[in-house]
């Protein structure tokens with residue numbers, strides 16, 4: 020029988036256990052919310068070259084910003100389900116196949132929300148794997164570990180993967196580039212080795228969040244073999260995007276007038292080629308996601324919705 024003295028200690032322990040249980044069960048919701056907010060912040064970031072932003076559809080006649088936001092919100096159950104499914108698991112073929120099944124349902128939800136338009140196929144893939152990596156990581160907020168766990172999952176095979184050729188698989192074969200699958204299997208080098216360092220470096224220069232985000236996106240574009248660009252406009256579109264992005268950064272980035280002028284020119288060049296860096300957009304959203312997880316785990320406030328009205332600043 021419990022002594023009267025032991026009662027408060029027992030109650031405190033019960034409270035501790037139930038608050039731990041609550042924090043564990045809240046984690047999938049929190050992580051899925053950040054994944055959706057990252058996709059929304061990516062779409063809202065303006066002005067992006069070739070991509071949908073708050074000015075308009077870029078090179079995508081079938082897309083607009085409201086559709087991108089609706090699509091991102093439709094993916095909340097998908098990311099939360101992925102986070103729940105991998106809680107307590109380690110990377111394995113079983114995990115890969117479970118995530119793939121949830122991801123395909125997510126694609127169906129996306130197509131239902133958009134009336135059949137591909138808004139976030141690449142986003143489901145990259146953010147889905149990183150969501151799983153975030154749940155499985157023993158070091159919350161450690162971007163390199165999260166991306167490396169995501170890579171370990173992506174390297175397992177998925178026996179139920181459809182064998183039909185896709186836009187991505189065709190150009191991967193034709194041009195010998197890694198594509199979305201290779202990027203994930205390598206542990207997202209363009210997120211942890213390019214986008215995140217560029218975002219942090221731009222912030223440390225004190226340029227303001229919108230410019231820091233634009234510079235991070237351009238840093239990814241300058242290096243990535245983006246299969247969206249290759250599919251729409253072949254090597255010419257890819258070279259235009261890479262060299263145009265590198266030139267903006269060489270001019271000092273988007274917080275300089277010369278950089279902004281070059282950004283306008285790159286937008287015009289990509290629209291003429293009907294080409295858009297959708298893969299870079301996805302990996303930039305992944306960059307924001309890992310950055311927000313890092314801020315959350317450091318006890319810092321997370322505010323993904325920081326894209327000011329750029330048009331007021333621009334001369």
Ligand SMILES: CC(C)(COP(=O)(O)OP(=O)(O)OC[C@H]1O[C@@H](n2cnc3c(N)ncnc32)[C@H](O)[C@@H]1O)[C@@H](O)C(=O)NCCC(=O)NCCS
Pocket residue numbers: 118119120121122123140141142143144145147148185186187188191197198199200202203243244245246247297298299301302
């Ligand atoms: C592996 C995927 C990306 C299909 O790849 P595929 O090579 O066939 O290309 P597809 O043209 O269909 O889509 C690729 C998309 O990735 C993005 N992307 C393009 N280039 C890159 C790149 N270098 N790195 C990252 N993403 C890129 C673009 O948005 C592009 O639209 C994925 O859609 C898939 O297999 N989905 C099935 C369900 C699944 O596994 N879901 C998620 C599990 S976590």
Ligand SMILES: Nc1ncnc2c1ncn2[C@@H]1O[C@H](COP(=O)(O)OP(=O)(O)OP(=O)(O)O)[C@@H](O)[C@H]1O
Pocket residue numbers: 061062070071072077079082137138139140141142143186187247251295296297298300301
């Ligand atoms: N802001 C953005 N604007 C447009 N696409 C984006 C944006 N951010 C990410 N993307 C990614 O780009 C991809 C859309 O590219 P695209 O329209 O070329 O796809 P597709 O269906 O493969 O090709 P197509 O429409 O030429 O047949 C999506 O999978 C999405 O993940």
